Amino acid sequence: MSHTIAEGENALAPASALPSYLEADNLGPWGNYLQQVDRVIPHLGNLSRWAETLKRPKRILIVDVPIHMDDGTVAHFEGYRVQHNVSRGPGKGGVRFHQDVTLSEVMALSAWMSVKNAAVNVPYGGAKGGIRVDPKKLSLGELERMTRRYTSEIGIIIGPNKDIPAPDVNTNEQIMAWMMDTYSMNTGSTATGVVTGKPVDLGGSLGRREATGRGVFTVGSEAARHIGMDIATARVAVQGFGNVGGVAGKLFAEAGARIIAVQDHGGTIYQEAGLDVPALLLHVARTGSVAHFEKAEVLADELFWEVDCDILIPAALEQQITAANAGRIKARMVIEGANGPTTPAADDILKERNVLVVPDVIANAGGVTVSYFEWVQDFSSFFWDEDEINARLVKIMKTAFAGIWQVAQEKQVSLRTATFIVACQRILHTRELRGLYP
Ligand code: GLU
Numbered sequence: 228m229s230h231t232i233a234e235g236e237n238a239l240a241p242a243s244a245l246p247s248y249l250e251a252d253n254l255g256p257w258g259n260y261l262q263q264v265d266r267v268i269p270h271l272g273n274l275s276r277w278a279e280t281l282k283r284p285k286r287i288l289i290v291d292v293p294i295h296m297d298d299g300t301v302a303h304f305e306g307y308r309v310q311h312n313v314s315r316g317p318g319k320g321g322v323r324f325h326q327d328v329t330l331s332e333v334m335a336l337s338a339w340m341s342v343k344n345a346a347v348n349v350p351y352g353g354a355k356g357g358i359r360v361d362p363k364k365l366s367l368g369e370l371e372r373m374t375r376r377y378t379s380e381i382g383i384i385i386g387p388n389k390d391i392p393a394p395d396v397n398t399n400e401q402i403m404a405w406m407m408d409t410y411s412m413n414t415g416s417t418a419t420g421v422v423t424g425k426p427v428d429l430g431g432s433l434g435r436r437e438a439t440g441r442g443v444f445t446v447g448s449e450a451a452r453h454i455g456m457d458i459a460t461a462r463v464a465v466q467g468f469g470n471v472g473g474v475a476g477k478l479f480a481e482a483g484a485r486i487i488a489v490q491d492h493g494g495t496i497y498q499e500a501g502l503d504v505p506a507l508l509l510h511v512a513r514t515g516s517v518a519h520f521e522k523a524e525v526l527a528d529e530l531f532w533e534v535d536c537d538i539l540i541p542a543a544l545e546q547q548i549t550a551a552n553a554g555r556i557k558a559r560m561v562i563e564g565a566n567g568p569t570t571p572a573a574d575d576i577l578k579e580r581n582v583l584v585v586p587d588v589i590a591n592a593g594g595v596t597v598s599y600f601e602w603v604q605d606f607s608s609f610f611w612d613e614d615e616i617n618a619r620l621v622k623i624m625k626t627a628f629a630g631i632w633q634v635a636q637e638k639q640v641s642l643r644t645a646t647f648i649v650a651c652q653r654i655l656h657t658r659e660l661r662g663l664y665p
Pocket residue numbers: 319320321322391392393394395396423566591592594595596598
């Protein structure tokens with residue numbers, strides 16, 4: 228079976244008219260998302276009459292987050308929570324702390340959560356949050372105060388049956404513990420189900436921390452099988468070596484693959500014979516980045532995209548693979564561990580060059596899938612063992628990917644458009660069933 232999957236449409240369809248509050252924006256991730264939606268609309272049949280729903284977030288909350296700094300001053304941070312769609316269930320999606328967070332980015336991330344959650348058929352809509360802050364510049368106390376004030380501010384729209392945050396870039400179990408505690412204190416309850424990705428001792432789920440990387444590995448292995456690529460001899464390049472890229476890299480290495488290049492905010496390292504992944508994970512845990520890892524060469528950052536490899540895993544931030552570097556990528560397959568790493572223009576270039584792109588909205592859905600298990604366990608106060616969690620995760624990911632692969636073959640579209648077809652049909656079907664109220 229060929230992995231050359233042709234799009235039904237040719238060039239980019241124009242993005243639809245923007246809501247007025249975004250007119251001055253430079254499009255960015257939200258613009259990319261709108262273009263992805265435009266590519267799916269021709270495949271939605273009668274449901275396409277509801278498609279405008281996908282182009283408008285249901286609810287946006289922008290909050291001021293003032294905190295006392297350690298030096299006695301008061302600092303203000305800008306926070307967001309966007310609920311893109313709640314037709315299939317409560318909003319669900321992470322919270323990111325990053326100095327470059329913008330409203331349009333959070334809007335796109337919330338929309339990709341709607342698509343992702345529908346793609347793996349967990350009963351959630353899509354949401355996302357963020358604070359525009361460099362958390363590395365805060366003390367632990369400042370980080371806690373900022374997290375708690377943000378949680379209080381968005382407390383009016385989150386809740387176990389309304390919208391359930393989780394970790395994302397630069398947020399972790401400790402931050403989820405503070406969010407759970409703040410919401411619980413404010414509501415006079417023990418509301419473990421208000422966030423997922425919590426510490427296991429606080430209603431978290433076994434396997435949650437590794438789930439996104441495990442899902443990337445599971446879906447990537449399935450895709451490799453379809454195109455006749457042997458994981459055991461594959462050369463892999465990974466961008467981002469944190470919770471997603473680090474775990475995926477470890478699992479690929481355990482399956483026999485050679486991780487030959489890794490890039491993160493500290494730089495780019497290369498080792499033709501394959502990096503010592505366990506040692507690299509320890510180094511990153513100790514120092515915060517891959518820089519100064521002894522058992523590797525240093526590579527100029529720009530050269531990362533040209534590394535001669537079989538699999539490329541962008542597992543950092545959005546808009547990394549663009550029209551500027553897509554033509555130089557040598558991998559046969561890109562597995563998107565990050566959200567939104569490939570622009571639509573780059574998608575077209577990769578398609579032309581027969582590079583298979585396994586899109587974020589299925590490839591990194593393992594995290595939210597185990598978040599769903601965590602939420603279910605919290606409601607029943609009955610906790611499963613790790614083997615059960617991993618087995619259920621793998622089953623959901625494989626089933627979802629098989630369905631998406633089939634749609635891609637039948638309709639001769641990319642895996643991204645196929646995932647959007649499956650997911651948007653589910654979202655808009657519930658939209659239609661529920662109808663408009665009032
Ligand atoms: N932040 C993760 C994502 O982008 C997980 C979200 C969740 O578990 O709700 O998929």
